[in-house]
Amino acid sequence: MERICLFPGSFDPITLGHVNIIERAVNLFDKLIIGIGTNSSKQAMFSLEQRKEWIANIFKADNRIEVADYQGLTIDFCNKIGAQYMLRGIRYVSDFEYERAIADMNHALAPNIETVFLTSSAFHATISSTLVRDVIRNGGNAKQFLPELVIY
Amino acid sequence: MERICLFPGSFDPITLGHVNIIERAVNLFDKLIIGIGTNSSKQAMFSLEQRKEWIANIFKADNRIEVADYQGLTIDFCNKIGAQYMLRGIRYVSDFEYERAIADMNHALAPNIETVFLTSSAFHATISSTLVRDVIRNGGNAKQFLPELVIY
Amino acid sequence: MERICLFPGSFDPITLGHVNIIERAVNLFDKLIIGIGTNSSKQAMFSLEQRKEWIANIFKADNRIEVADYQGLTIDFCNKIGAQYMLRGIRYVSDFEYERAIADMNHALAPNIETVFLTSSAFHATISSTLVRDVIRNGGNAKQFLPELVIY
Amino acid sequence: MERICLFPGSFDPITLGHVNIIERAVNLFDKLIIGIGTNSSKQAMFSLEQRKEWIANIFKADNRIEVADYQGLTIDFCNKIGAQYMLRGIRYVSDFEYERAIADMNHALAPNIETVFLTSSAFHATISSTLVRDVIRNGGNAKQFLPELVIY
């Protein structure tokens, strides 16, 4: 059976940390779908179209990787696209606790879906989209944390 | 002296995790008051009346357990109702740190009131009202995390 | 029903941190037994007799508090003395995780026994028997961390 | 390319927690080798032969799962058996930090090997081999934490 995995997030914007997780995880799966979750209450810095375009361009050479967007429960989107796995990268201990709480609840709701974790490589553990947005908002230069194709 | 305890929270809604903590703690006290703290800045998903009704119905067979609501400082409410104890359940490490900060400050303000902690049982550690509300908001089925009487 | 509680530990030696937890918890229970767990593999700094004597002297004015020693599983000793509760003080986050693991396992083995946690007061959070022993071993003065009756 | 994974540990003894991680992870890989690391300085409770026999019996119906033992660096054993992945289960935050330190160092030494993490299911998060051995050593009954085939 084909192993399909969803990598959910807001990717606002995609960082070198995300790229590192994706590149290290992609061989585990036959298809890896990068899923941009959207919900009306949270205002993104970059438009959904812009975020999808960046991701599509970065990974266009690898046809195992796709980008999509969804609303609603992440596990419902997994079931819709046939993903038996979810991928999450963990940078910090506090990330870990939050991720585990979500994973536990998702497992209770959808026991057929497993969440697989990779830890951020030391070099990329610094990078979070939230901090990157802070840098951008305050006029700083965030280029070193972002893929070359992410030009804002 | 009668041992009176306040179990403060927003109970939006009460979950099986809360029920588990209450059932395991109730024998420690002569009276256990479930106190719904309300403050104007935070919008609840369920009305105060609805939340109180659910709690009252769930525990109506046990006359040691009551439900109340309050505004202002939790320690002021403790003093008003004569509670020498506060009860808190801890699920996660990050819960613990926040709870300890609150407990330390409360102890500085009101040295006569002790905060007593129970850890969530493994089976219920998954359940938080916040995640339950996310499931409900996204059209998911949260029944397995809620007491039967909580029908929304 | 009488509420009986075991406060297990090695108390090698009893510190002001322990005394603080005991004094804040004692009103919750009708009887509080301070239980010194002994096991052959771990070498104590102070003899069992010495440790029991210190504790007995410190609390001799309060007939709700007793001292005892035991071998084997802590829950077996609880059942033997009729304790429905165990008391544990938590200083640090890493304490908390370890304590919760023990509490979870104890609850699985003996569902009739609840572990109740208090957090160390800020002023006493510094004090651990392990660090106190290090100070003593290196010729330092640990008096400020110990009850007056603990003279070594 | 065949996906081969090593699940390293001491399995002294294998618990229901280990079994749960293995069953949830096995579909991710084409082959999953349970590797018992041995080193002379640490004394096991159960003999290596006993531990291997238990594991072999538990998973004998699934020919994707094998058991092996090794000495020396875990990444050297991975390379010897052609494993591109290592699997680790995480129960607690403190586990996570230690596991990440090991994974970081392994990644620095062998960038071709990825460590994949699953979190313990809530129901099994209680169970650690260390605590299980404590129960056994103190004459307690650890059956509820162990696979039926682990009879000691």
Place this chain on the structure above:
Amino acid sequence: MERICLFPGSFDPITLGHVNIIERAVNLFDKLIIGIGTNSSKQAMFSLEQRKEWIANIFKADNRIEVADYQGLTIDFCNKIGAQYMLRGIRYVSDFEYERAIADMNHALAPNIETVFLTSSAFHATISSTLVRDVIRNGGNAKQFLPELVIY
């Protein structure tokens, strides 16, 4: 070379915890600038002028200590005032992780600036501006957590 340090924060209001960190750190530096970061999205309880006045009054006897305010990236303000160091106090583990993430990112953006950490003394670890504001907002008495000159 003169050692100049920025102690950034919102100081809304300055607490005894802040004062303790400043007093213990000041000898490390030749000049210590207390920098109130302001950004339009976050509404303070006390006006910038009020906060600056309190700080200036508290430290008016020590001419190594100054107060300033800034907008934008903290590292840009460091460079503007010639600070090679940033000072941060850590109360809790969760503080630590967040502080480290910020420090890592700042180090990547400005390798010439080091962030130096002090841990809160046990007695002051309780005190956070956030909790102090909660007490004030709910009509409680927060005097014991505040310098005498902070009268609201």
Place this chain on the structure above:
Amino acid sequence: MERICLFPGSFDPITLGHVNIIERAVNLFDKLIIGIGTNSSKQAMFSLEQRKEWIANIFKADNRIEVADYQGLTIDFCNKIGAQYMLRGIRYVSDFEYERAIADMNHALAPNIETVFLTSSAFHATISSTLVRDVIRNGGNAKQFLPELVIY
């Protein structure tokens, strides 16, 4: 007044992580003494002479940095050499809690001595002497984690 700092540890062996902390901290102080604590109960992998020689060679070009060894309480050694500061690097959250406990106790015993913390740079956070010794003991190549002058 001259600012003198002790950087205590076992440095068994000194790693690139230690070197990174030292280089980033040295400008804060007028003199930085690297102090190798020795105690009879812990068996080192490398001899005290070897460890001192490596450190002396690595920093011989910087006359602000010295190496020494000591027995007994670290604060007693600080007082002996006139150090008002201790330096510690923090890699992980669990490091932080342990370091804070030690720092709290040291501050209680010697209020004139402050412990200053730096966080490991992301690139060096991987490296601990303990893990390095594991690699060496198992015949692995630990060169990438060690200064060039550390040849074993």
